[in-house]
Every structure is written in structure tokens, then in C-alpha cells.
């Protein structure tokens with residue numbers, strides 16, 4: 001079954017198969033996975049442990065490739081690109097938000113957020129302006145010199161989001177972005193993701209075990225036994 005968004009597809013998986021070799025034996029995770037996601041959509045992916053959610057995110061981020069099938073994002077066929085081209089594509093078009101923030105503890109907030117800009121030919125001033133703007137967007141204006149260890153989980157995740165958007169990518173991949181947070185902080189983060197989706201038209205794919213988080217998205221897909229099942233519900 002092909003699960004389809006309503007508009008022009010931005011992300012498209014066609015007949016994707018993926019398996020892992022363990023001790024000489026190949027375990028199939030997907031054998032004919034199909035999916036389309038429209039530009040500007042906000043999609044939650046849920047599913048039991050081991051159903052392949054991280055495998056999916058790894059393929060979408062180009063960290064891992066499918067064994068067969070097509071994986072298109074925008075005009076790029078990711079499975080046809082070499083390692084360097086994929087890394088460069090990722091740096092320009094994609095931001096990743098992690099469950100445990102993945103901030104570097106020896107760097108302050110501004111330097112953590114700046115990391116994706118180091119690959120870009122920008123002046124020091126332009127980098128600083130972009131970092132300030134991203135921090136402003138996530139409600140952390142003025143926290144440039146604070147270190148991650150002195151921040152709450154919710155604040156650290158805001159820094160993680162600022163880092164994910166600082167290079168202005170069109171796509172955000174979120175891996176359990178609220179998995180380490182209390183309800184209040186989680187809701188704040190979800191509100192921020194909704195804002196980025198609605199106001200800045202970021203396409204968001206978010207893996208989550210949190211039903212409340214899934215309700216923040218426009219679509220919810222359940223991944224089980226190698227297939228997506230679309231959860232029907234009225235628009236938010």
C-alpha cells in the first residue's frame with residue numbers, strides 16, 4: 001500500500017527494501033516500503049520497538065541507504081548519491097533533532113548552534129547573526145554563553161532545535177524529541193515544532209512513542225511489520 005500526502009510529494013520512497021546481516025543471516029526490516037510526504041507536512045511515525053523507525057530515519061538522513069528501491073527527497077535520489085554528495089546534501093537541506101540533544105558539553109550554546117554553519121562560506125558576523133536569530137526563534141535569546149550542563153532538558157532541546165534550523169534547512173528529522181522530557185517541557189518543544197512547521201514551512205518527520213507528540217503532527221503513520229498504516233483523524 002502507498003501512503004500518500006495530499007500535495008506534491010517532497011519525500012518519496014518506492015519499493016524500498018532494507019535488511020541487516022547478523023551472523024551471516026539477513027533479517028529483513030522492509031521489503032516493499034512505499035511512502036510519500038508533501039512539502040510542508042508534519043508527520044509523526046509511531047510503531048512498536050524494532051519496527052524500523054530508526055532505520056527509516058537513518059535512510060531519510062542518508063546515514064544508511066536502502067538495499068533496493070527509490071528514495072527521493074526534493075529532486076535528489078539519495079540512494080544514487082555517493083557518501084560525500086549525501087553529506088553535503090544533508091548539511092544544506094536537513095536538520096536533525098535528537099532525543100538526548102547531542103550537544104557538545106565543552107561548547108557554549110552559541111558554539112553548539114554554530115556547528116552546522118562551519119561548513120558554509122560565511123563571515124564571522126553572518127554566522128553570529130544566524131546563531132542569534134535561531135536562538136531567538138527558540139526563545140533562548142541572550143543565552144549564547146551558557147553551557148549545556150547549566151540548562152534544563154527542555155532548554156537543551158531548544159538549543160538542539162536551534163542547531164537543527166540554523167542553516168535554514170527545509171526538512172527536520174526528529175528522533176524522539178520529547179522522549180527525555182517532562183510533560184510541560186515536551187509540550188513546549190512540540191509547540192515549537194508546530195510553529196516551525198506552520199510559520200516557516202519546515203517539513204517535519206518525527207519518530208515518537210508519545211501519543212501526545214503524535215497529535216501535534218498533521219499526519220500520524222504507524223509502522224508495523226514493514227508497512228505504514230495512516231491514522232485517520234481530522235486536521236489539527
Ligand SMILES: Nc1ncnc2c1ncn2[C@@H]1O[C@H](COP(=O)(O)OP(=O)(O)OP(=O)(O)O)[C@@H](O)[C@H]1O
Pocket residue numbers: 020021022029047048049050051052053054055056
Ligand atoms: N546496524 C544494525 N545491525 C543489525 N540489526 C540492526 C541494526 N540496526 C537495527 N537493527 C535491527 O533492525 C530492527 C529495527 O531496528 P530500529 O532501530 O530501526 O527499530 P525502532 O522501531 O527504531 O525501535 P525502537 O523503538 O526500539 O527504537 C531491530 O530488530 C534491530 O535490532
